[in-house]
Amino acid sequence: MSTTGGGTVYLVGAGPGDPDLLTVKAQRLLQQCDALVYDSLVPREVLALVPESAEKHFVGKRRGHHSVPQPSTNAVLVELAGRHRCVVRLKGGDPFLFGRGGEEAAHLERHGVAVQVVPGVTAGIAAPAYLGIPVTHRRAGSSVTFVTGHEEIDKRRPSVDWRGLARSSDGLVIYMGLHNLAHICEELIAGGLDPSTPAAAVQQGTVRGQRSVIGVLEELAQAVQQADLASPAIVVIGEVVNQRVETCAPEPAAVEMPIPIPIAITQAEPLPVKPG
Numbered sequence: 001m002s003t004t005g006g007g008t009v010y011l012v013g014a015g016p017g018d019p020d021l022l023t024v025k026a027q028r029l030l031q032q033c034d035a036l037v038y039d040s041l042v043p044r045e046v047l048a049l050v051p052e053s054a055e056k057h058f059v060g061k062r063r064g065h066h067s068v069p070q071p072s073t074n075a076v077l078v079e080l081a082g083r084h085r086c087v088v089r090l091k092g093g094d095p096f097l098f099g100r101g102g103e104e105a106a107h108l109e110r111h112g113v114a115v116q117v118v119p120g121v122t123a124g125i126a127a128p129a130y131l132g133i134p135v136t137h138r139r140a141g142s143s144v145t146f147v148t149g150h151e152e153i154d155k156r157r158p159s160v161d162w163r164g165l166a167r168s169s170d171g172l173v174i175y176m177g178l179h180n181l182a183h184i185c186e187e188l189i190a191g192g193l194d195p196s197t198p199a200a201a202v203q204q205g206t207v208r209g210q211r212s213v214i215g216v217l218e219e220l221a222q223a224v225q226q227a228d229l230a231s232p233a234i235v236v237i238g239e240v241v242n243q244r245v246e247t248c249a250p251e252p253a254a255v256e257m258p259i260p261i262p263i264a265i266t267q268a269e270p271l272p273v274k275p276g
């Protein structure tokens with residue numbers, strides 16, 4: 001579909017939290033944008049790059065909290081692109097990895113809005129890295145699977161075949177997995193994964209508040225509970241955890257994430273949803 005001649009929406013990956021992990025392109029767009037639409041998992045220091053004059057909309061979704069419905073977010077993006085030259089849709093990590101970036105890009109294209117994706121550093125690689133854990137290693141197999149543990153988000157999506165994954169993937173990187181962790185670990189063991197497989201969980205990777213547990217699969221859920229780890233967290237399962245090189249892990253950045261309340265919102269409520 002040809003575009004309307006309005007502005008461009010950039011689906012920008014903010015990275016996992018540490019502002020130093022922003023890409024150069026993301027930083028440039030944030031500094032130049034006329035409007036910003038952003039989620040919860042972005043620290044204030046990143047949002048502070050945006051000009052004060054830019055219109056800002058918070059559309060964050062947090063488990064157990066009010067969330068802006070996806071159609072409203074889509075409508076906001078289309079509307080903003082009609083009034084602004086450069087609209088940044090900022091998403092934690094990478095926009096195309098469990099970030100609904102694909103849905104938003106398709107919606108914008110359908111509505112004739114120019115859209116470009118700006119990949120970001122995903123939490124599933126960065127959070128383990130901040131413990132010194134590589135997500136692949138030649139001595140630890142040849143495959144890794146990025147998988148969501150939060151299956152009920154969208155009933156239209158088929159549920160994850162954990163038993164199948166136990167047999168087919170050397171390493172697993174699980175997003176949004178804390179709430180289902182006991183079930184996930186049980187299913188992986190039932191699928192044939194050795195209960196003593198190395199496993200780790202990292203809360204708030206790359207930022208202040210980073211905490212982790214490292215252990216074995218059969219004890220992971222209990223260890224996470226005892227350590228009181230909370231979302232956002234990444235779980236890594238597989239021999240890669242044993243390839244950890246602790247001394248290469250960077251210090252987490254001294255920034256808070258997720259941000260507790262939206263900052264400097266010019267319009268607190270999303271714009272009305274337009275049909276289509």
Ligand SMILES: C[S@@+](CC[C@H](N)C(=O)[O-])C[C@H]1O[C@@H](n2cnc3c(N)ncnc32)[C@H](O)[C@@H]1O
Pocket residue numbers: 016017041091092093094095096097098099121122123124127174175176177202203204205206207231232233234
């Ligand atoms: C909706 S997904 C978005 C993932 C994002 N698009 C990415 O590429 O990292 C949100 C989940 O990502 C993970 N996550 C995001 N940031 C994280 C961080 N700094 N530390 C640990 N996990 C994080 C958590 O599993 C969280 O529940």
